[in-house]
Amino acid sequence: MSFLSPLSLIWFLPLGAIIIVLYLLKLKRKEHLVSSVMLWQDAVADIQANVPFQKLKKNLLLVLQLTALALLAAAIARPFAWTKGISENRIVVVLDTSASMQSTDVKPSRFEIAKRNAISIVRKMGTSDTMLVITAGAKTRVVASFTSDKRTLINAISNLEPTDTVCNMRQALALALSLVHGLSKSPPRIIVLSDGGFSAIPDLSTRKVKLDYIRIGQGCENVAITGLDSRKTLSGDQQVFIGLHNFGKRERVFNLEVYLGTNLLDIREEKLAPGETKQEIMGDLANVSGRITAKLDIADDLAADNSGTVYLTRRRTISVLMVSKGNIFLQNALALDPRTQLTRTDSPPDLSKRRYDLVVFDGVKPPASLPPGGYLLVNTSVNGGPARTGKIVSRPTIVDSARSHPTCAYVDFSGVKILKAHYLHPEPWATTIIEGEGGALAVAGARQGRNFVQLGFNLLESDFPLHVGFPIFVANSLDWLTPRQTRTTGDSIRAGQPVYIDIPPDIREVTITNPSGHKQTVKVTQTPMIFDDTEHVGVYRITGKGFEREFAANLSSSQESNTLPKATLRLGHRAFVYKGESVRTNRELYGFVLFAVLAVLMFEWYVYHGRL
Amino acid sequence: MEFADYRNYTVGDDFRRVDWNVYARLEKLFLKLFVEEEDLHVYVLLDVSRSMYFGTPTKLLYGKRIAAALSYIALANLDRVGLATLSGSKASPLSLKRGKQAAFEIFEHLKSVRSDGETNLAASLREFSLKTSQSGPAIVISDFFDQGYRDGVMSLLSRKFEVTLIHVLDKEEVSPALAGDLVLIDSETGSHREITVTQSLLRRYRERLASFCNEIESFSVKYGCNYVRVTNESEFEDLVLSYLRKKRLIA
Numbered sequence: 001m002s003f004l005s006p007l008s009l010i011w012f013l014p015l016g017a018i019i020i021v022l023y024l025l026k027l028k029r030k031e032h033l034v035s036s037v038m039l040w041q042d043a044v045a046d047i048q049a050n051v052p053f054q055k056l057k058k059n060l061l062l063v064l065q066l067t068a069l070a071l072l073a074a075a076i077a078r079p080f081a082w083t084k085g086i087s088e089n090r091i092v093v094v095l096d097t098s099a100s101m102q103s104t105d106v107k108p109s110r111f112e113i114a115k116r117n118a119i120s121i122v123r124k125m126g127t128s129d130t131m132l133v134i135t136a137g138a139k140t141r142v143v144a145s146f147t148s149d150k151r152t153l154i155n156a157i158s159n160l161e162p163t164d165t166v167c168n169m170r171q172a173l174a175l176a177l178s179l180v181h182g183l184s185k186s187p188p189r190i191i192v193l194s195d196g197g198f199s200a201i202p203d204l205s206t207r208k209v210k211l212d213y214i215r216i217g218q219g220c221e222n223v224a225i226t227g228l229d230s231r232k233t234l235s236g237d238q239q240v241f242i243g244l245h246n247f248g249k250r251e252r253v254f255n256l257e258v259y260l261g262t263n264l265l266d267i268r269e270e271k272l273a274p275g276e277t278k279q280e281i282m283g284d285l286a287n288v289s290g291r292i293t294a295k296l297d298i299a300d301d302l303a304a305d306n307s308g309t310v311y312l313t314r315r316r317t318i319s320v321l322m323v324s325k326g327n328i329f330l331q332n333a334l335a336l337d338p339r340t341q342l343t344r345t346d347s348p349p350d351l352s353k354r355r356y357d358l359v360v361f362d363g364v365k366p367p368a369s370l371p372p373g374g375y376l377l378v379n380t381s382v383n384g385g386p387a388r389t390g391k392i393v394s395r396p397t398i399v400d401s402a403r404s405h406p407t408c409a410y411v412d413f414s415g416v417k418i419l420k421a422h423y424l425h426p427e428p429w430a431t432t433i434i435e436g437e438g439g440a441l442a443v444a445g446a447r448q449g450r451n452f453v454q455l456g457f458n459l460l461e462s463d464f465p466l467h468v469g470f471p472i473f474v475a476n477s478l479d480w481l482t483p484r485q486t487r488t489t490g491d492s493i494r495a496g497q498p499v500y501i502d503i504p505p506d507i508r509e510v511t512i513t514n515p516s517g518h519k520q521t522v523k524v525t526q527t528p529m530i531f532d533d534t535e536h537v538g539v540y541r542i543t544g545k546g547f548e549r550e551f552a553a554n555l556s557s558s559q560e561s562n563t564l565p566k567a568t569l570r571l572g573h574r575a576f577v578y579k580g581e582s583v584r585t586n587r588e589l590y591g592f593v594l595f596a597v598l599a600v601l602m603f604e605w606y607v608y609h610g611r612l
Numbered sequence: 613m614e615f616a617d618y619r620n621y622t623v624g625d626d627f628r629r630v631d632w633n634v635y636a637r638l639e640k641l642f643l644k645l646f647v648e649e650e651d652l653h654v655y656v657l658l659d660v661s662r663s664m665y666f667g668t669p670t671k672l673l674y675g676k677r678i679a680a681a682l683s684y685i686a687l688a689n690l691d692r693v694g695l696a697t698l699s700g701s702k703a704s705p706l707s708l709k710r711g712k713q714a715a716f717e718i719f720e721h722l723k724s725v726r727s728d729g730e731t732n733l734a735a736s737l738r739e740f741s742l743k744t745s746q747s748g749p750a751i752v753i754s755d756f757f758d759q760g761y762r763d764g765v766m767s768l769l770s771r772k773f774e775v776t777l778i779h780v781l782d783k784e785e786v787s788p789a790l791a792g793d794l795v796l797i798d799s800e801t802g803s804h805r806e807i808t809v810t811q812s813l814l815r816r817y818r819e820r821l822a823s824f825c826n827e828i829e830s831f832s833v834k835y836g837c838n839y840v841r842v843t844n845e846s847e848f849e850d851l852v853l854s855y856l857r858k859k860r861l862i863a
Contacts, residue, residue, distance in 0.1 A: 029806060030792065031794070034666075035667075036663050037805045039757075039820050039824060043816040043819075
């Protein structure tokens with residue numbers, strides 16, 4: 001035990017001296033008349049036989065008063081002890097909720113142990129401490145803002161559930177550091193409860209913040225599906241790729257089961273040595289369409305990575321109408337994709353009679369109203385389109401392109417020369433994909449079920465069709481403009497990532513059923529709709545009025561599947577080493593000391609009134 | 613004189629006592645025995661030292677009531693009653709009274725008695741025994757806070773008094789409700805005694821009191837005296853009508 005303010009102990013000297021002086025000025029005894037002191041004399045004589053004890057008793061009050069004063073002076077000096085608890089003004093508990101925390105190498109699970117640890121920390125909080133609780137999954141959440149109410153904190157922690165996502169510890173710690181910075185006189189403390197299943201964080205500094213890393217977990221016996229994907233071969237076949245890895249320390253033999261929907265498609269016996277990685281490829285799936293689920297029939301520490309889902313789809317045709325006076329380059333580029341069924345016409349068609357997936361207006365003015373679908377506008381514009389045409393410029397120079405936009409992927413515009421072009425004035429909802437010196441040369445945008453790519457120049461008045469990037473740009477545009485035709489029947493994403501769902505324009509509300517059967521109704525405000533509540537692996541079903549789709553969330557993360565807990569947490573240039581489950585800190589004891597003062601004073605009162 | 617019994621004649625007996633009528637019938641000599649009826653002299657000795665003027669009601673008042681009751685019972689029984697107050701080394705006897713009418717004289721005298729002086733039973737009882745020619749039952753009412761009571765009682769016994777000791781205590785003396793640091797002042801001597809009242813001291817005091825009472829009782833048994841201990845919280849009527857009768861102090 002030590003003192004935070006040891007100089008306060010000096011108070012004992014003058015006050016103790018005063019008590020002794022007062023004691024020396026003998027107290028005036030109360031007079032009491034008795035019939036005879038004869039019996040009292042005898043009784044007192046008996047008691048006085050034990051003189052040393054009596055002397056002690058005579059001074060017991062003085063001793064008790066000095067003891068009470070000494071304790072009071074000690075309380076003012078703020079005693080503290082190094083304990084396995086917490087005593088800071090501000091504490092942030094960061095709780096890892098990622099998939100690896102569901103490992104059952106410690107019973108009942110790492111996450112439950114982490115919660116118990118967190119609750120234990122709450123219970124050991126000092127009365128003036130406040131705590132904030134952050135969860136670190138794919139998303140960072142503040143589940144309890146700074147409070148000293150232990151009940152609120154314990155409730156918030158008790159209600160936490162683990163997710164099947166990766167751990168974004170960097171984001172959580174950045175938030176924690178920003179929240180505690182400059183708020184506390186004493187250095188704030190961040191306590192990380194995790195198994196260390198995240199990458200090093202070199203770009204964060206703890207500054208004056210104390211950080212404790214409490215490692216949860218003991219070992220790793222886990223076999224995982226670390227990769228799952230499907231692809232179409234040039235020959236038209238479809239293949240499913242399954243990557244397996246044994247992260248454990250012993251050889252595992254198990255069955256890999258592959259289902260199409262609920263029907264068993266294939267079963268393979270697998271044998272993986274410790275640390276071994278294996279890839280399985282399943283072919284001959286050209287005519288297969290639907291949900292492919294791979295499952296490992298194995299009992300290991302983590303169940304979330306023992307299954308995965310991908311979707312296969314049959315090749316579908318894309319009906320394309322090209323309205324043009326003639327453009328062989330564009331026509332050939334469109335025909336390159338084996339999915340396209342191209343029709344060409346010279347004059348504007350009546351689009352109400354027949355629906356096309358994509359209509360290309362090459363220098364031809366489109367009709368005033370366009371039904372939902374994809375539209376490639378070359379050197380023309382339309383009311384309600386992504387851009388209005390501006391002034392004509394000759395030989396504009398392309399200065400930039402939107403490389404992140406799907407239409408510009410792998411396309412190099414740097415050498416493209418244009419003879420004459422209209423600068424485009426894009427609408428707020430549209431994106432400029434080719435930027436000239438004085439304005440936009442190409443824009444793309446989607447609104448009310450219509451997807452547009454608009455070029456402000458005649459392709460035949462540029463050398464763009466002669467560039468390698470041209471057929472790629474056309475293929476990209478074809479994919480982007482006809483999403484419902486090009487996408488598969490479902491998507492598979494990594495758990496925790498947002499999913500983009502194309503919803504028909506007449507549907508305003510959809511119901512999303514998550515893998516555990518929980519339903520939530522979501523209002524459709526835009527298409528594609530973004531849904532990000534995908535923290536659990538499995539199949540999510542989206543239903544609406546005459547509309548049904550699904551997508552699957554997979555863990556597919558070697559980092560999470562490798563559940564071996566890490567002894568060190570690296571942050572900036574510092575490494576925080578796990579030192580045991582409890583956090584060692586100084587705990588102020590003045591409350592106990594004051595309680596002792598009260599007890600001594602009560603005892604003194606008891607003695608004073610002669611009950612001893 | 614009142615006939616009591618017969619007994620066989622033995623040599624040397626007074627012939628005048630022989631019942632000749634019986635001899636005529638039985639031809640055996642029998643002596644008639646008579647019991648002389650005497651007036652019993654009952655002495656009530658009340659300690660009126662200052663230590664008796666203590667408690668609620670005071671031990672003195674309680675003692676006066678006992679003295680009055682016993683005196684009246686004796687007078688009603690046609691006995692002679694001698695009341696004496698003991699204060700310091702002096703015994704102040706009232707002349708022997710007889711007849712129920714004398715009870716009022718005794719009551720008036722008791723009323724006028726005031727507590728005074730120290731307890732000195734040895735001297736006062738000796739003085740009383742010397743002053744009194746006719747022995748009889750002597751009832752001593754006192755708190756006996758004086759180690760000399762033995763000598764005093766022995767003086768009475770030596771003069772053939774049938775001694776009864778009525779030990780009057782105040783409830784405050786039996787279980788004192790004291791606390792803290794006190795100076796105890798003796799009501800008789802005025803002497804001081806500083807004490808710090810603790811549970812152990814109170815316990816010790818109670819033990820000492822019990823042993824003190826036991827000493828008096830043992831002494832009484834040893835020398836054939838009656839011993840009655842009462843506190844001033846006992847109902848007076850119960851004491852006279854039941855307790856003293858049980859102790860065979862009154863018939």
